Amino acid sequence: MIRSLDLKLTFAHSITIILWASAFPGIKAALTAYSPEHVSLLRLLVASLVLILVAVIQRIRLPKPKDIPIILLLGFLGFSVYQTALNFGEQTVSSGVASLLVSTTPLFTALLALLFFREKFGLWGWIGSLIRFCGVGFISLGGSAENFSFNAGVILVLIASLSESIYFVFQNAFLKEYGFVAFTMYTIWAGTIFMFIFSPGLGEAIIHAPIDTTLVIVYLGIFPTIIPYFTLAYITSRTGASEATSSLYLTPVFAFLIAWIWLGELPTIYAIIGGLITLVGVFLSNIKKQNIQPTSTKFVNRVL
Numbered sequence: 001m002i003r004s005l006d007l008k009l010t011f012a013h014s015i016t017i018i019l020w021a022s023a024f025p026g027i028k029a030a031l032t033a034y035s036p037e038h039v040s041l042l043r044l045l046v047a048s049l050v051l052i053l054v055a056v057i058q059r060i061r062l063p064k065p066k067d068i069p070i071i072l073l074l075g076f077l078g079f080s081v082y083q084t085a086l087n088f089g090e091q092t093v094s095s096g097v098a099s100l101l102v103s104t105t106p107l108f109t110a111l112l113a114l115l116f117f118r119e120k121f122g123l124w125g126w127i128g129s130l131i132r133f134c135g136v137g138f139i140s141l142g143g144s145a146e147n148f149s150f151n152a153g154v155i156l157v158l159i160a161s162l163s164e165s166i167y168f169v170f171q172n173a174f175l176k177e178y179g180f181v182a183f184t185m186y187t188i189w190a191g192t193i194f195m196f197i198f199s200p201g202l203g204e205a206i207i208h209a210p211i212d213t214t215l216v217i218v219y220l221g222i223f224p225t226i227i228p229y230f231t232l233a234y235i236t237s238r239t240g241a242s243e244a245t246s247s248l249y250l251t252p253v254f255a256f257l258i259a260w261i262w263l264g265e266l267p268t269i270y271a272i273i274g275g276l277i278t279l280v281g282v283f284l285s286n287i288k289k290q291n292i293q294p295t296s297t298k299f300v301n302r303v304l
Contacts, residue, residue: 009235009238009239012231012232012234012235013231013235015227015228015231016227016228016231016232016235016248017248017250017251017254018254019223019224019227019228020224020228020248020251021099021251021252021253021254021255021257021258022223022224022254022255022258023220023224023225024090024095024096024098024099024102024255024258024259025095025255025258025259025262025263025265026216026219026220026224026262027039027086027087027090027095027098027220028090028094028095028259028263029213029216029262029263030043030213030216030217030220031087031090031091032213033205033208033209033210033213033214034205034209034213034217035201035205036084036087036088036090036091037084037087037195037198038198038201038202038205039083039087039217039220040080040083040084040087040195040198041192041195041196041198041199041202042202042206042214042217042221043083043217043220043221043225044079044080044083044188044191044192044195044221044225045192045195045221046217046218046220046221046222046225047188047192047221047222047225047226048188048189048192050221050222050226051185051188051189051226054185055185058181060181060182060185061182063178063182063186067174067177070170070174071174071183071186071187071190072190072193072194074166074167074170074171074174074187074190075186075187075188075189075190075191075192075193075194076190076191076194077163077164077166077167078163078164078166078167078168078171078187078191078229079167079187079188079190079191079192079195079225080191080194080195081159081160081163082160082163082164082167083160083191084195085156085157085159085160085163086098086102086156086157086160088153088156089101089153089154089155089156089157089160090153090157091153092152092153093153093154093157094259094265095255095259095263095265096252096255096256096259096265098157098255099251099252099255099256100252101154101157101158101161102157102160102161102164102248102251103132103133103161103248103249103251103252104133104158104161105161105164105165105168105248106129106132106248106249107129107133108161108162108165109165109168109169110125110126110129112165112166112169113169113240116169116170117169124284127284128281128284129249129281130281131277131280131281131284132249132250132277132281133249133281134277134281135249135274135276135277135280135281167187168232168236171183171187171233171236172236172237172240175233175236175237176237180230180233180234180236180237181230181233183233184226184229184230184233187229188225188226188229249281252274253274
């Protein structure tokens with residue numbers, strides 16, 4: 001039974017990392033024909049429409065009225081803010097460097113989980129996180145033709161990372177209540193509602209955009225949006241937010257590889273060495289794990 005659970009978690013982590021990584025070059029490709037806000041809106045619209053069909057088939061129940069405000073808030077942070085800030089950031093930051101910056105999500109998540117829920121990450125978890133961040137930092141040294149500078153794009157991507165971390169940390173209590181499938185649906189729909197402010201001009205943008213670019217956004221809406229959030233919510237419900245997001249440090253490794261194949265962004269020796277360092281960090285984080293039940297459910301229920 002334990003072995004079966006470990007295999008499920010490993011598979012969920014793998015799917016999350018690969019699909020999440022593909023989003024960064026996908027966004028870069030979509031921005032060639034769409035504005036950042038229209039990429040976010042269309043991506044979430046595609047995800048929402050697919051999930052409405054799934055919800056009807058699965059007969060997903062509606063959330064309790066008392067939970068709707070927090071669902072709206074988490075949907076706003078986890079989808080509206082995250083995707084819009086990331087898209088605007090990628091206007092001046094390469095897809096590889098953006099994935100590096102978003103890989104700060106596990107650090108933000110671990111700190112927030114510790115601060116609010118006393119969710120322990122463990123000594124090896126922190127050591128591994130430090131090594132992994134050094135690895136993705138090494139990747140950034142040669143991962144892009146442009147110089148890495150602390151500009152507005154960097155700040156926007158870091159804002160996206162922080163908002164995503166808040167979403168991951170505070171979703172756990174509701175995963176226990178509704179299940180990871182239903183709650184992820186609720187928050188994606190909530191995030192889509194806030195994005196309608198950017199609806200003017202979307203129809204015209206779709207008409208004038210190349211069909212292959214529009215299909216990229218359809219891909220972003222179905223695969224990097226729906227599936228990784230389901231798998232991460234599943235992992236969070238079993239292990240806690242800190243451990244669930246810990247493997248996201250591997251995202252830049254795959255993001256650079258996918259960008260190389262898709263966009264022709266060639267990885268450098270720095271990217272290769274950084275990837276190996278990151279793998280070492282992931283290995284260290286996964287030894288001597290403590291079987292500690294997440295306390296966030298108890299805390300959030302007490303607050304609410």
